[in-house]
Each structure stands twice: as structure tokens, then as C-alpha cells.
Amino acid sequence: MKRLAAYCRVSTDRQKDEQTIDVQKTFISEWASKNDVIIVEWYLDDGWSGEMLARPDLDRLRDDAKKELWEGVVFLDRDRLARKLSLQELIIDELRDKNIEIILLNEPLADNPEGRIMQQIKGVFAEYERAKITERMRRGKIHKAKSGKIVGNEAPYGYKYILKIGEQDGYYLVNKAEAEIVKMIFHWVADEGYSMYRVIQELYTKKIPPPKRKSEYWRKSAVERLLHREDYIGITYYNKGMAIMPKHPQNVGGYKKIKKSSRKLKPKEEWIAIPAPAIIDKDLFEKAHQRLKENQLYNRRNKTYNYFLSGKVYCGCGSKRVGDGVNGHHYYRCAQRIYKFPVASKCTYEGVNAEILDEMVWSKLLAMLSNSNVIKAQASRWQKKQDKFKTISRDDVYQAKHALETLIEEEDRYTQAFGSKLITFEKYKGFIDGVNAKRKAIEEQTKETLIMEDPINFNDIDSVCKEVMDDLKMLTDEKKQKYMRSMIKSIYVKERSNALVNGCIPLCTQAQNIQYEPKRRDCWIAKRWEVHFV
Numbered sequence: 412m413k414r415l416a417a418y419c420r421v422s423t424d425r426q427k428d429e430q431t432i433d434v435q436k437t438f439i440s441e442w443a444s445k446n447d448v449i450i451v452e453w454y455l456d457d458g459w460s461g462e463m464l465a466r467p468d469l470d471r472l473r474d475d476a477k478k479e480l481w482e483g484v485v486f487l488d489r490d491r492l493a494r495k496l497s498l499q500e501l502i503i504d505e506l507r508d509k510n511i512e513i514i515l516l517n518e519p520l521a522d523n524p525e526g527r528i529m530q531q532i533k534g535v536f537a538e539y540e541r542a543k544i545t546e547r548m549r550r551g552k553i554h555k556a557k558s559g560k561i562v563g564n565e566a567p568y569g570y571k572y573i574l575k576i577g578e579q580d581g582y583y584l585v586n587k588a589e590a591e592i593v594k595m596i597f598h599w600v601a602d603e604g605y606s607m608y609r610v611i612q613e614l615y616t617k618k619i620p621p622p623k624r625k626s627e628y629w630r631k632s633a634v635e636r637l638l639h640r641e642d643y644i645g646i647t648y649y650n651k652g653m654a655i656m657p658k659h660p661q662n663v664g665g666y667k668k669i670k671k672s673s674r675k676l677k678p679k680e681e682w683i684a685i686p687a688p689a690i691i692d693k694d695l696f697e698k699a700h701q702r703l704k705e706n707q708l709y710n711r712r713n714k715t716y717n718y719f720l721s722g723k724v725y726c727g728c729g730s731k732r733v734g735d736g737v738n739g740h741h742y743y744r745c746a747q748r749i750y751k752f753p754v755a756s757k758c759t760y761e762g763v764n765a766e767i768l769d770e771m772v773w774s775k776l777l778a779m780l781s782n783s784n785v786i787k788a789q790a791s792r793w794q795k796k797q798d799k800f801k802t803i804s805r806d807d808v809y810q811a812k813h814a815l816e817t818l819i820e821e822e823d824r825y826t827q828a829f830g831s832k833l834i835t836f837e838k839y840k841g842f843i844d845g846v847n848a849k850r851k852a853i854e855e856q857t858k859e860t861l862i863m864e865d866p867i868n869f870n871d872i873d874s875v876c877k878e879v880m881d882d883l884k885m886l887t888d889e890k891k892q893k894y895m896r897s898m899i900k901s902i903y904v905k906e907r908s909n910a911l912v913n914g915c916i917p918l919c920t921q922a923q924n925i926q927y928e929p930k931r932r933d934c935w936i937a938k939r940w941e942v943h944f945v
């Protein structure tokens with residue numbers, strides 16, 4: 412009994428026509444049982460476009476072709492291999508080179524050169540025919556849309572598509588339950604002034620699933636799309652967008668189900684308006700858009716805020732805090748809470764006002780850098796730390812270096828003598844052992860030592876601090892941020908009244924504990940300023 416492999420492929424759009432992969436499988440299985448062959452391995456690319464050859468199971472088949480697991484492969488027809496003739500031929504040639512039999516059920520592959528050329532010519536015509544049909548269909552759809560008929564059978568949220576029956580063309584019917592939700596969302600935004608986040612939160616609390624019910628909560632993009640749909644005021648559009656290659660593909664190098672996976676909006680002049688049943692009135696639609704515009708102004712302000720400490724601030728739960736602007740205010744908020752919104756997060760720590768934290772950390776940093784007592788205390792600690800090390804003077808270091816160089820010259824001389832057969836190997840080895848012992852001694856002596864720096868002049872610290880302070884006060888925001896980021900490693904903020912700042916000022920690592928308590932929402936006064944050394 413012949414051992415064969417079988418390959419089936421179905422693209423996503425075909426599946427909708429119920430041409431599932433199972434239909435192909437059944438067809439091949441029936442053929443196999445009638446023809447006394449056994450299918451030992453199935454290769455199935457379910458929902459993959461024939462535009463590209465990079466498909467997971469086609470790749471597996473091509474890899475297995477080298478392993479002699481089976482004698483041949485069965486395909487329903489050439490189109491399963493690829494859409495383009497050139498790509499079909501590529502696979503056929505590749506398999507044939509490996510002595511693998513190719514069985515096409517709908518049209519057997521010719522076994523002589525003339526026959527194959529004929530099949531290829533037919534393939535070229537079929538491809539051309541397909542392109543012509545696609546173009547005719549495209550023009551047909553545009554014509555249909557221009558005569559005011561709905562194109563496509565997918566209705567937007569709030570509607571149901573009623574299929575064409577006899578003379579009656581397909582149309583949108585209002586889905587009453589969904590229409591109520593559409594009305595409610597517009598009302599929330601237009602009349603109640605809800606933010607996008609508030610809308611998402613409310614929908615989640617009311618357990619209203621998003622369109623297509625893929626997730627338990629609505630995404631911002633879905634709400635935004637809904638609020639921009641003119642369908643709800645009676646106009647649906649055809650020819651709004653086109654498929655394009657993604658500019659920033661997410662899985663670079665990975666398998667892609669379709670080539671042009673991104674969409675781009677066409678200019679509005681090219682859109683074709685088709686009447687649809689309205690769900691809300693124009694006034695409500697426009698009012699909601701006015702609100703959205705106002706929010707956008709806020710958002711623009713949010714975006715221009717430069718979060719000085721972004722990437723350095725952490726939440727009490729351990730997650731990073733990210734800059735987030737809401738209604739013109741800027742916060743460092745827990746990433747866990749933001750990204751999981753509106754699903755309740757385990758983290759309960761609130762956002763901290765970014766402007767206040769940035770300003771506070773900067774002013775504390777300034778105060779510390781300009782406070783000569785703090786610097787003096789740190790300097791003396793640093794000095795003490797230095798004293799713990801064995802120190803040698805610069806002169807000693809130079810002497811040690813010189814001694815090492817002399818040893819290398821000595822070693823060279825012995826080697827030359829040995830090479831010229833002036834000394835025996837035993838003698839040579841004895842000399843070299845001596846050199847190595849001396850070298851070890853010098854290295855031991857200089858190990859774990861630091862060159863003694865000139866001692867700190869504590870009397871200068873006051874004036875240096877003053878100079879630093881004068882310079883720092885003049886800094887631009889950009890430089891301020893640069894300095895802050897270079898000195899601060901991380902900031903932990905649990906409750907809003909306490910921030911733990913970890914950072915380093917040249918040479919020493921230290922942690923400062925800044926405590927402050929809010930007097931008013933927008934004014935936090937520092938209570939205590941302590942410096943701990945770690």
C-alpha cells in the first residue's frame with residue numbers, strides 16, 4: 412500500500428462560504444480508500460492565504476519531504492499550493508527534485524514536458540481570469556454601493572444584516588438591544604461628559620460585552636470607532652479604507668496569515684455614502700463630537716507634559732508606574748492597573764501627581780546638593796571607606812610597574828639563552844620559576860590597593876556647593892531631566908504621602924527617604940528630609 416501525505420489549505424474568507432478544511436479532508440480520505448493508498452500524515456493550513464509560501468504546515472511538509480516519511484503528497488488542486496502559478500511551480504519542482512510523487516485530484520499533473528507546458532499555459536490563463544473576475548467584482552460592488560445598496564454582509568454594531576431574498580436586496584435592520592447601548596454611550600459622552608475610560612468602566616460594570624464578544628471588556632479603540640460611526644445618524648459608507656502592508660509588523664519574521672494585514676482610510680471624497688436606518692439624532696452625534704474635541708485638547712496638553720521620571724517610578728505592588736494624563740492632570744499610575752483596565756487589579760495604590768513628584772524630587776535633590784553639611788557628611792563617610800583599603804602612594808605604584816617590566820626583560824634573556832642552547836632546560840626552568848615567584852610577590856603587594864587620592868579639602872565644600880546650586884538653578888528642563896535621571900535609579904511610591912528615592916551622587920550609593928503629607932490635593936509639603944546611607 413502506497414504511503415502518502417496530504418496537504419489542505421483554506422483561506423479565512425473561504426471558510427465563511429463553508430468551504431472548510433474538513434470538506435477537503437473528507438474528499439481526500441474518500442479518494443484514498445478507493446485507490447488503496449494510506450495517508451500517513453496530514454498537513455493542514457487552516458485560514459491561511461495562498462498569497463505567500465510562508466505557512467506553518469507547508470513549511471513542515473517541505474521539511475519532512477527530505478525525511479522519506481512518505482512517497483508522495485496529495486493536494487485537491489494546484490490552488491492549495493499557492494495562488495500564483497510561479498509559486499505553485501516552485502513547490503512542484505522542489506518536491507519532484509526529492510523524488511516525491513505529486514497527486515492533484517482535480518487535474519492530475521502531466522507526466523511529460525509538453526503536457527506540463529500546456530498545464531502551465533492554462534495556469535497563466537486561469538490566473539488572468541481570476542484577476543479579471545476580482546476586478547469585475549470590485550467594480551460591481553462600487554456600482555452597487557453607488558446605487559444605494561449595502562455591500563458586504565457584515566453589519567456594524569447596532570445593526571443586523573438581512574440577506575437578499577429574491578428581488579429584495581440585503582439591508583441593515585436595527586438590532587434593538589445593541590441600538591440601546593449605542594444610544595446610551597452617545598448620551599454618556601454628550602450629556603454626562605464621560606471620558607473614554609469612564610465609558611469603558613461603565614460598560615464593564617453593566618456587563619455589556621464588546622462587539623463580537625472577543626473579550627469581556629471594551630477597548631478604547633472600539634468605543635472610539637463606535638462614536639465616529641455615521642451609520643447611527645443614517646449614513647453608512649462603502650470604500651472607506653484599503654488593505655495595506657503593515658508599517659510596523661508585530662511579528663517580524665513570523666508567519667503571517669495575510670500579506671496586507673493593516674488598513675488605511677481613503678480620503679473622504681472616495682467614500683460612497685449609502686442610507687442606513689438612524690439610531691440617534693444628529694444633534695446628539697454632534698454634541699458628542701464636540702465633547703470629544705474638547706477632551707482631545709486636554710489630551711494634547713497631556714501629551715506635551717514631559718514626565719521627568721518616566722521609567723524610574725515604581726508602584727508599591729512592584730510594577731512600574733507610567734505617565735498617564737487624565738483631564739489635564741498628569742499622574743504616575745501603576746502599569747498593572749492601567750493595562751488591565753477596567754478589570755479590577757490586585758493593586759490598590761493610587762496614582763501620584765507627576766508634576767508634584769517631579770518638582771518635589773528635583774527640589775529635594777537641589778537642597779541636598781547645595782547643603783554643604785549633607786555633602787560634608789557624605790564626603791567624610793567616603794573618606795573613611797577609602798581608609799579601609801590598603802593604600803599606597805603613586806610613587807610606589809610606579810616602582811612596582813617598573814619592577815614588573817624588568818622581570819619581563821629578564822624572562823626574555825633566559826628564553827634567548829635557552830634557545831641558543833647556552834643553558835639546559837632544567838636551568839632555564841629554574842630561572843623562569845624564580846621570575847614567576849618575584850612577579851607573584853609584586854602582584855600580591857599591589858592587589859586590593861587603591862591609589863591614595865589627595866585628601867578632600869573640607870573647607871572648599873561650602874563654596875563648591877554654592878557654585879553647584881547657582882549652576883543648577885539655571886538649568887533648562889531638558890538638562891534638569893538629564894541630571895535627575897543620571898542621579899536617580901528608582902523611586903518607590905506606595906501611599907501618596909511617601910516616596911523612597913534610590914540614587915547615587917558620584918562615588919556613593921545611598922537611599923533617601925522623603926516623607927511628605929498632602930495638605931491639599933495639589934500641595935504636598937515636605938515633612939522630613941532624611942538621608943540614610945546603605
Ligand SMILES: [Zn+2]
Pocket residue numbers: 726727728729730745746747748758759760
Ligand atoms: Zn501597583
